[in-house]
Structure formats: structure tokens, C-alpha cells
Amino acid sequence: MNRRLRAVLARLAQALPVILGVVLVSFLLTRALPGDPAAYFAGDAADAASIEETRVKLGLDRSMPEQFGLYVLQLAQGDLGQSLTTGQPVVEELARRLPASLELTLVALLVSCGIAVPLGVLAATRPGSWVDHACRLLVTAGVSLPTFFTGVALIYVFYYLTGWAPSPLGRLDFIYLEPPSVTGFFLIDAALAGDAETWFAALRQLILPAATLALFTLAPIARMTRAAMLSALSSDYIRTARAAGLTSRKILFGYAFRNALLPVVTTLGMVFSFTLGANVLVEKVFAWPGIGSYAVEALVASDYAAVQGFVLCMALLFVALNLLIDLAYSMIDPRIGFDSK
Amino acid sequence: MGLDTSRRGFLKGGSVALGAAALPFLKFMPAQAAGDDVVVVVMGQTINSLDLHRTGTNRPSYQVAVNCYDRLVSFGTKTMPDGSLSYDYSTIVPEIAESWTVSDDGKVLTFRIKPEAVFQDGSKVTAQDVKWSFDRAVSVGGFPTTQMAAGGLLRPDQFAAVDEATFTVTLDKPSKLALPDLAVPVPFILNSKIAKQHVTDADPWAMEFVHKNTIGSGAYKVVRWDPGQQLVYERNDLWTGGPLPGAKRVVLREVPSQATRRALIERGDVQMSWNIPNKDASELDGKVEVYSTPIENAIYVVSLNYNFEPFQDPDVRKAVAYAIPYEEIFKTAAYGRGVPMWGGSGIETIDWPQPSPYVFDLDKAREHLEKSAFAGGFDVPFSIDLGQSDWMEPTALLIQEQLAKLGITSTIDKIPGANWRTASLVEKRLPLALETFGGWLNYPCYYFFWAYQEGHLFNSSNYANPEIEQLVAETLDLPVEHPDYAPKVKRMFEIAFEDLPRIPLFQPALSVAMNGATGYEYWFHRELDARKLAKG
Amino acid sequence: MNTMTEIPTVAEPQAPPAKSKGALDHVIYVLKDNPVTLLAFAMFAVLMAAAVLGPALVPYDPLATNASEALQPPSAAHWFGTDNLGRDVFSRAIVATRLDLLISVAAVALSFVIGSVLGAAAGYWGGWLDVALSRVLDTIMAFPLFVLAMGIVAAMGNTIENIVYATAIINVPFYARLVRAEVNIRREAGFALAAKLAGNTDVRVLAMHIFPNALPPMMVQVSLNLGWAILNAAGLSFIGLGVRPPTAEWGIMVAEGANFIVSGEWWLAIFPGLCLMFAVFTFNLLGDGLRDMVDPRRRT
């Protein structure tokens, strides 16, 4: 166990240059953004003097290395600065918005896996059959549509026309109250509070955006499941298991599927971090108060602190996610010693 | 957050119909309970501060100053021809001030504060509070200070609390703008006693505290604010600034997607959709209540930059003015919402905005271009604001198409928000751009002051005309009734239409859709005034 | 050579005439072999036709506005209806093909080349080069990719070239990693060693022997990315960082049209959306066929 802990620390140390790179690049990228935030934030009727005043207030009058130094110093104290568009400390804002994005992404991936993995397994057990082709066409169609388009179309049909879905107003209809915050995940918090109504209300809000995202993520998961299952099913040990008389069920799930899980987990990790970043569009359509929409607004407004904070937060998530995948890997596959990577 | 965001607190202020004992077990508000006194409003923008004085506070946030704070005075209310309510620029009514007097030289304004006026914490509103608030407005810099300056309110020493209920403003010179400038959202009155508890050396005006808390005497208080998501107003039953609002609570939801907002209002899931696109306004009209009010003292214009060589030629500017398909633009970009600003038959009144003499006439455009030094045409970037692309993009496309027929090749450049202000207003470097400016104070001279005077912020064309400078300086503080006023203003109009740094397209309208609520009032600041809102 | 012994050839087919095994025959064979691939290539042909001939074929000028015909539903005159400026949606959708294909092909080609060079070098020589590249790629991957693309376009300006660059940059890690892995497993392959023994320098072994063999799996990635690049460009347009108006581009058309769906003008978004879907769908299906085409092992 001690060895594992050391390995985790080593991995984290390895991620350090990545984080540093992200900090530097995001700093440079934000400074390269067009526009003068001082002019933007000085307000509508500001004159040159008040813009200058704003500039000094924002610290934008200093030289670039100086600004970077200050930024890093702030970071070291855990201070991501204050967003100018929303007027809130970036840390607070991210802490509030991240659970929303994570909840949406996780539910979407859960739905997606719930559909894509069985589809992939189904297709792999009947390669070349019409089932296989149908699966392929279905998931490909899902990935072929831009998410914002799917989102608007779903709202139109399920909310506007039929009224089945609740109004696309973020995480909870306004008549409900947020459950007492423990994790920030409404589904979990509501469950913890034993509050079934709020739980269902939160779930109802989740359905359309999660479906939109899920539709988009079906393809990579299903593809990878199919490929991994095909290669697992054609392995020698499957033949051994068959020759030993094990049931088809045991062979499919106990033997082939567990082996196929490895590449699927990798893909899941990639899809997850990709989806979290691509949430932007879905969050915009569904008024979802996540970090994606936050980042877009910040970017358009050249809100340095917010953009940098967001990018850093995503990078940390990425690192954490990779660590998690590695751990999952070493759990699934005994051949991969955790420290051998 | 300093707000009372606990569930119980939120509920307590909520449905009075429900017994307090039942409250802890109530996990959501049943539709009926929520129904009667809660008005839900959706808008596309974000409220980024509860304090208008703060650096970086955006326009939508100004409404917090309107709804949660009082000023000394306010504008009156009038009923428009279509039955909707509008503020009335011509009358100033009391808000926290009971009465006021102006000294004979017009320089000293003395206000008496309503004796019954109390802040939301129950404490009395005093002249000291007003003094502290005004000092704050002129000291913090940025927009509030600039706006105060427009009314001649420049320094703390101009404000004095004579006694607890008497407050005076001393002007350097009399101005017709002074009193109206006290009725705009900026000089709102804070509870200085609470604010001072949060003052630090680094933060002498309690910016951090006021940023997140409302400490006014206004009609509402903010009980919940989730930046980027929603803002919840709750009625302040102690309000003395006017009749109590019908709505007990107003929930303001931020919904970025325009299509979603439309669906919500159309289905009646929200009672009000703020600032809807012209297209929705024209289509929803009849299905739900739609109010489209032409925005006073505002015009959408094509701005021709005098620093761009071809536009220094008056014939080129006129050629452009004749090449604009006004009618089509009004139809496709404004969907007929607003007031046409072309084809005017002469300057008869001092109303502003008023139609320019130009119409769409390609032959005339060609004639003018032939006469110019750029008969063969030229290339020019055509800049529009990404944030306003709903009207700017179709407009630009239609103009681009016609300009092309003259040989003027334009490429459309969408500029994101942060850069737009810098490029168009601060650096004033866009050769050809669409522009919009509306003056809060409804005087032509005020508009010209900002948009036609050299170096001023909204003069994005780098226009400089000594006569205009002279006329603006002369008329700005002159009372409208003054006999010199009208001729001078008309002369300004003449020059503006002749020199054409800004080619007027149309006067925009602010459109708001209501479905199941009443009490919309149009304001020059174009933000939500919830003080008359009621369900029904 | 009387001591030579003939290898028994009973179980082997007789060698067909050597010259008939051209690349074209192989392409035809692959197409015949798999109906889905055939379908994909047929769809691709349609796309290419639209891209090449589109501007000459369309009934209306895609940029010409006509305010009196704004927002007309689909009709015989306007198959896909008209947009808010009275422009013919059909003409715009068809003309947009060229630009969209251009963006995606250029972006993918760029990332393919950069990623391949970096990945191949890292995979072949390993060492500090590999470590350094891995860190750089990790850094790029650690960015939320779509937001990175947005940032790049916002910083450099929204021109078509910059959209291409941004899309290319965010795709580079995928290629570099894939090529790195593919090269790495072939670095010690017999044919690579044999090529060295045949007097080839490392660079030549890498470029002429190892890299071409990494192509088949990369083709799948290429085709997926082609579709993804279009979606990416469309997403940028939705945020407002896409190509400039009035240029016809599917992403912008869908993004703008999306606002009209609720008011009942569904054709504005649906038709360009279908075109977009058609293209992405084609690229996604194309992958396996492309792989088969560049894989000599599939030749019979």
C-alpha cells in the first residue's frame, strides 16, 4: 500500500510540468486575446482617464513578466483571482459550477455507457450481421450532429411541442429549492437529504442535456467496446473457457468483457475529459450553470482570471482523471503494476 | 455569501399563505403557492454585481440599483399610446425626497427626506446616508463618476447634509441636467451605517460588501444571487418610495439561449422575457403581451470613420448613405420594431432622433461616388459587434451587398465583446462599423455631446467640427425653453446630416414579452424595473 | 540450378499476371468487398461533386439577399426554403460544402503532418525527445480542447486560416500519440531491422518502412477527425468565432438557424444540419474503407 502511495505521488510529480505548462500557456493565451479588458470593464461611459484608472486597478499596467509573477504568486496561495464578468472570486465560482458540469457529464456518460456498451457487446457477438451494421449506423448518426443542434431540437420537440420535458432552465425548476449542499451534485445532495421530489426534479432537468451529450458520446464508446470485445472474444483463453464448458454468459461477461474493459476505460477517460470541455455548447443551450458556459463568457469578455482559472481547473481534473484511470487499470489488470508506467 | 441564502430564510420570506410550522417539511413550492405572487423573468445577460458603483459592473446589473435602492427623486410615469407604461422624462417625482427646492441662481438644490423613509433593516434614511452615497458615486471613478459629472456633480464638497432630513447639492453652474441626473440609477442611496461597518483601509467605500449585499431602502431586496444563474428579489414591505409592488417575489433567471427564452415565454412557464429580439417581438405579438418601446435618444447608425481616407470625401459618405437599403434593413433586421430614420422631409422640430433626408437610391449613390476621388470604389472592412449580431449581421450583409454594386468591397468582421468597445469606442479605429448609442438624458444636445464631439467616447467616427463643438457647448446647459435652444439644435442636426459621420438607420425598440404578469414600465436605462410588476 | 528444389505449390493459387495489380484495382476491390464502404465512398463522391461543382450548379446566388422572400418555407422554387435575408438555403448549403471540406481537410492534413513527424520521431528514437514531446502533448491534452480552439481563434482573429490552425493544433496530440505508439511497436520489427541491414539510414527506415505501415490505423483516425473538424468549426461558429458572414458555412447556418427553430422556421437549421450530418457521417463511415485501401495486406 505504501508502494502504491509512492507511485501515486510519483505520478503527481510527473504531472507537475504539465500543470506548469498549462499555467504558462493559459496566461499567454489570455494576454493574446484581443481587446482591452480595462476598457471593457471601465463601463459604458468611461473616458480615457477612467479606463486608465481601471487598468491600474486590474494590475494590467504592469509588464507581462511582472503580471505572470503576480499570478503565480497568487496561485501559490490558492487564489485564482476575481472574475470581472461575474464579479466573483474565480475559486468560489468554479467550486459552485464544477459540480454542475460534472453532474451533467457523469450522468450523460452513465446514460451513454448504459446504451453504448451493450450495443458494442451486441455488435461484437454478431460481427457483420445487420445488428452490427445497425449499431454502427446509429452511433455514427449520433456523433454526426453538433450538440447545440441536437439540444435545440430536443428542446423544441420535448419541451416546446409536447411539453414532456420541464422548462430548460438550468439545474432545477425555480419552484424547487436547491438541496442543502454537500457534494454540489443535486442528485446526491437531494438523496442525502431524503428529498425525493427535489431528486426527481433535478433528474428531470438533467434528462435533455444529458441525452444530448450522451448521443454524442455513444460512438466512441460503442466502437471501442465492439473492437475490444471482438479482440477479446477471439483470444485463446476464450477458447479455453469454451472448451472447459463454461456457460456463454460466464464467457461473455466474466472472461471477455472484463478483458475488454481496459481499452474501454481508456476511451471513457478520454471521452470524459473531452465531453467536459465540449459541454460549453450544451450548457449554453440549456442554461446550465456549469463551468463551460462560464469559460465561454469569460473568453469573449477577455476575463483573464476566469479563463485562466477555468483552464487550470480543467487541467487539474485531467491529471486527476488520468491518475484515476491508471488506478482503475491496475485494479482491472494485474499485469500492469501501478508503478510500471 | 452574505445573503440570507439558507433555505429557511428563503422560505420565510416566501409564501405567507403557508404556516411556518409546515415550512421545514416543504421541499418545494407547489405551483399554486408559487403562483400568485412570484413573477419569473428570463433574460439573456448576466448580473455580475449588486453594486452599480463597482468597477466592471455590467449594464444588466444596473437594475439592482433601481429595484433595491432609492434615489432622491425619480422620473414620473406616463401611459403610452399602446397602453404600456413608460417613464416620463418631463416630470420629476419624489422617491426618498419628500420635496426639493432650487435656489434662484439655479446652483443650490435642497432636498427634504421623507420622515417615514427607512432602510430595509428598519433604520431611518438620513441626509448623512445620502451624503455618503453621493460621495461614493463621485469618488469611486469609472462610469458612476462620469455619469455624475454629466449633471455637474463632480466633488464630495458639493454635497452637504444640513441636518438629518435636509440635504443640499451645490452646483458650480446651473444646469438643466442636474436634477434629471439625480433621477438616473447612479446616485442611489445606501445605508451608510451598515456600509461603514464593512469599510477597510483598502476598501473605503465597502465595495466588496455592497457588491454582494443590498443595503438600500428600495422596493426589493436581493435574497438570493447565483451569478450566472439567477437573482431573486423579495419585496420590501417597508418601502416608502412608491406603492408596494404586487409581486412578492421576482425571480430573474439567466437563460443564454434565445430560442430557449422564447419557448419559455411562449409556453407561459415564465411571466416575462426581457429584451427579446425584434423577430420574436413581431411574431409573439398577439400570442403574448409584447411591448416594443422605441428607445429614447437612441439610434442605430452606420459609422464612417473620418480617419479612413475615402470617408473624408463628403461625396463618398453621401454615396454610402444613398446606397443603404433602409427599408429592407428595417424589415429584416428590426422586423418593423422601432422608428424609421430615413427619408426625412426637413428639420422641423427639435425632436431627436429624427429622420435623415437620405433614402435608398443607387443612382444617386453612383452620382456621388463618380464625383468623388474614389469613383472606382475601394476596399473597407465592415465591423460589427458579435454580441449584437442579431441586428448587426443582417444589416451589415444588406449594406455590404449594395455597396458591392458601387464597387465598394467590404468584408464583414465580427468583433467579440471585449474587443468591440476598445476597437470602436476607445481606439476608434474601425473604418466602417455599425454603432448604437442612446443617451440616458433625453436631450439632443446630450446625444451630440457624446456622439459628435471630438474625442468623446461615442464619437467612433473621429468626427470633428468646430461649429458642432461650439453649438454643443452652448446648448448643453441651456434650458430647452430658452429661445436660442431650438435654432442651435436644428443647426446641429443640419450639420450632422450634411457631414454624415453617422448615418442613421432606425430608432431601435426595446421589446419585452409578458405572459401572465402586468406592470411593465419602460425606462431609459433599458433594464428591468420590477417595482410595478404583479402577476395576472 | 539443378540442385534447387521447387516449393510445392499445390495449395497455392497460381500467380496472376503481375501488372494487373494496380492501385486502382485494389480500390475497386475494397469497394466491392464491403457494401458499407461502397456506400461511404458513394456519399463521399456526392460531397466532392458538391464541393467542386456546387457553385456552378446552384439555382441562386448564395449571397444574394431578397428581403421580400425572407423566411419562406421549402417550396419548388426554394427547396430548402429561404433564410431571414431571403437567401436560398439550398444554394447556401450546397456552396458551403467546399468551404467545410476545405477547413476539415486542411486542418486534418496539417495535424496529420505535424503529429506524424513529431510522433514518429519520438516513437523511433525515444529518449529525451520522447519525454519532452509527451509532456508537451500532455499539456495540450490537459487543456479543454474546444476552449483551447476558441481561445486560439479569439486571440488570432476569426479567419478561416485561424480556424484551420486551431483545429489542427488541438488534433495534433491524437496523431502524435497514435503514430508514436504505432512506430514504437514497429521499431524492433523484423522488417525495420532488415531495412537497416539493407543499408538504410534511420531516417529512411523510419520514413520509408515503418511510417507507411502505421498508415492503416491512422486512416481511421483521419476520417473520424475530418468529421470532428467540421463539428468543431460549427461549434466555433455557434459561439460566434466561426467564419465571417456572409460566407456560407454549415456550422453558422445551423447555429443561426437554431434560433429560428422555436419560431417554427425549422428549415433554416435542419437542412444545413442534415448536410453537416451527411458529411460527418460520410467521414465516419469512410474510415474503415480508407484503412483497407492503404493496407496492402488487404490486397488479394
Added chain:
Amino acid sequence: MLTIKDLAVSFRTRRGEVNAVRGVSFEVAEGETLGIVGESGSGKSVTSYALMRILDAGGRIKAGEAVYSGVDLKRASEREMQGLRGREISMIFQNPRAALNPIRKVGHQIEDVLRRHARADAQNARAKAIEAMEAVKIRDAEARYDAYPFELSGGMCQRIVCAIALACDPKLLIMDEPTTGLDITTQKAVMELVTELIRERSMSSILITHDLGLAAQYCDRIVVMKDGAIVEAGDPVRLFARPGHPYTRKLVDATPREGASIRELLPAEVRTPEPPRRISDEALLSVRDLVKTYAGKSGPVHAVKGVSFDVKAGQSVGLVGESGCGKSTTSSMVVRLLDPTSGQILFAGEDLAKRPSAGFARDPMRAKIQMVFQDATDSLNPRHTSRQTIAEPLRAMAGLRGRARAERIEELADLVGLPRPLLDRFPHQLSGGQKARVGIARAIAVNPDFLVLDEPTAALDVSIQAIVLNLLVDLRARLGMSYLFVSHDLHVVRLLCDHVVVMKGGEIVEQGPTEQVMTAPADPYTAELLEAAPKPPARDAA
């Protein structure tokens, strides 16, 4: 006990139906061990999969009958078959490590079978599994229970596979190439174990193998298959002594065995006398104290610990050892693909170890030392036709262009017996023997003096192996080359080499003239290697 009659199996492929087995009939009596022998593609494995009903997707039994103890294996439901497999009929496979689920503890894999066939329940499964492991002579079974396949040696894995197969006391055991992929000494141990268990439990068994010698040693009766049909059946001694069918005869001939010369591997009709050659007294290659040490995770790994040997001009030296003995590392260093840690490689008097392998491609010595690789498939660029493959060294080292190159390529093709039309084929369109010829043609294209042969026939069927070995003998004489022949198979080395170097654990344990080492091994390890090789019965003088 088992009766197969006119069994036909076909596979549905994209290019239509392929008949893998066409009308095979045989019987297995109780307690009998039947050998099914054939080269790759003969349908021997498919036959066994068919009667287990575990054919790959697309395969089906087209016709015929298969009856096991009264159960019609063809018509039995899948459910019945599942009950039968593992309990009545079991199977063990080649490549034992791959045959085990890599991510499941081996003990659990045994338990799965036990519980499937109700031989154990949740409580006693562990004990029973350990019992089954002990039955296959696994020492310390308790500890091995929790091991994963990758933690075990190949031989141990095969024992686990056996344990799985035998856990439920089946009556019939099918062994599908059970020794392929194992080292020669392990092979012997595994075969001994299995035969012992079969005898103990008086089971019937089927041994499927490509190695006639192996089958002869362990089987009561042998059927020889070719192209999906049985060409001959009979008892091993008779088959070897008097093969009836020409194909059987060819197989018997091609099987390396004691006393047979290399020419005797070929069918009698095509045998020619071995060409004479001259071995010089001077060493062409002298390897001195060659050491290769890798930096491993847990300390340095000593792959080669100071080996020295000579190869005289015209001489063929065999480098023999089991996997991991360092023979491949040594040969890689000799052909200058790998830099030694220390030591000398003196070639024609020059120390090549001083010239880094990275730049050796441009060294004039490059053309002098060439290599033929173990796996012909892997060593040919899949994207190049035979012509392109052979052209590579000609272009890079001989500088031949255009016509001259084309002519030389065809000349080389003739030299190695590759039909010219095959020059325009891709590797996957060639048979194993043809690929080997392309590889040899490439290696000799620039007339090297010294050729390293890295198990060039390991992946080939015996009949092809015989041909390729003879080709190498001919080329050696014709072109005057010296060979360093790397192999695990002493019998093959004996046929080709004048001198043998035996390696174990990175060191040379013995070296000397072939005859001496083979007949009177000085080192016990050499003796063990010799002992482990199967000994086919004698061939009657034809």
C-alpha cells in the same frame, strides 16, 4: 468411444465458403491415444474444434457424424455441449500463456470449471482447485493459486491449462499442439506429465501436432491429414518404417532425426549430392568477451555475460540455447544492430564493436554481414512487393539502378528458387516458404561474406523447413558464405553446422565440433537438451 464419420467442416468467409475439413473419419477407442498429424492448414485443429463444437464464428459442421459415447455431438444442443465440455471431453491448447485469462487468478479459473460442473461449491472450491493443481504436480499449489498467468512460466501455465482440463475427470482429452511455444526441455516435461496422467486415469486422448516425431513417441495410432482429409492412418512404427502415401513419406523424410543427413530430409526423387565446400583455417569472425547489460527496473540485466567464439571463413557455426539464453542478443550484436556493453567483434581483422550500430548502415562493412530473420512474415515489409524488398539492399549498398537492378533481382530470385511472377506479390500473398526465400534473397543480394541465420525455419512446416535448409546449404557452397546459425533445435543445427556453441543464461556452457557435442556432450545441459528432443522411430532405408 468417439466415432467421427465423414466429418466435413466449412467456414463462411467474405470470399465464399471454404471447406476446411472434407470427410474425415476416425475412431478413438477407450484408453487409446490417437495422434492427428499434419502441416498448417491441414484441418487437424478444426476437426477437434468441430467435435467440441467450439468452431470460430462462421464455421459449421457441414456433413458427417461425430458420436461420443452415444451422444451425437453434431445434433446436441449448445446446453448439452456445455455440460459435456470440460466434464466429458477436455482440451488443452498451444501457447499456454495465451490460453489462460490474463486478468484472472489461475486458481479462480480452475474454480470456474469446478463450479460449472458442480464439482465444487462456494465453500470447497478453493480446496478442490488446489487439489486439481496438485494433481498436475504443481508444487506449492497454495501459493500458486493466487498467481496470475503472467507471473508463471510457460510450463507452469501449461500445467494450469491441464489442471483446468482435467479438473472434472474427463474421459477424453484433446491436446492441440500442447508443446508449441514452450522450450524444448519444458516440452518434454509437459508431455511426460500429460501422458502419465492419461495413463493413471485411463483416459482416451487425441494429440494434434505438426511434429510427426512427437506423435510417434506418444501415440498409439496416428492419422496423417492434408488439406482437410486423412491421407493415411496407422501405428507410428509402421508409418515411419513404411509410409504408404507419398505425402506421409515426404513428412517422414523431412522430420529431422538422428543419423539422417540434410539431403535425406528431401524426398528421394529430388535428392542431389551435397556440394563440396572449403573451410579456411582463419577466423572470419572472432567474438571476444562480448558483454551486453541492460538497465532494468530492478538493477542491471545481464543478457550476455562475456562470450567468445570464432567463425572461420566458410564455416557454419550453430548457436544453440533455449529462450532467454542470450543467443539472439549475441547475434544482434554480431550483425551490428545492437551495441555491446564491452568486448570485441573482430571481423576480417577489424573490431566492429567500435563502430556504433546507429551509423553502421553507411559502413562499407554493412554489405559484408547480413542476416536472415526468424519470422519471415515479420521481417518483410507488408507494404513492399518481393521485388521492392530485394531491391532495397541493391539500391542502398550496391547502388544498382534501373535495368541492372531488375536483372540482378531476377537473378537472385532464380538463385533462391522464387518463381519470377511472385516478385510482384506482397508478403501476405506468399506462402511461408516463399517468404523465407524472399528473405534469403534479400540477405544475399549484396554478396555478403557472413550470414547470421536467426532461426530461419522456426515458423515453417517441416517439409518447407527441409527445403529451406537445403537451399541454405546450396547457397553456402555456391557463394562461399559463413553462417552463424541461431537455433533452439540441436537436430536442425546438427544438419547444417560444423561447430556448435551452446548457451545458457548468457554464457557459453559448451562449444566444439558438432559431432562431438552431439554424441558426447560434456555439459549436462547439452545432454538435457539432446535428451528432450523427440526421437522418431527409424525410417526404413528406401
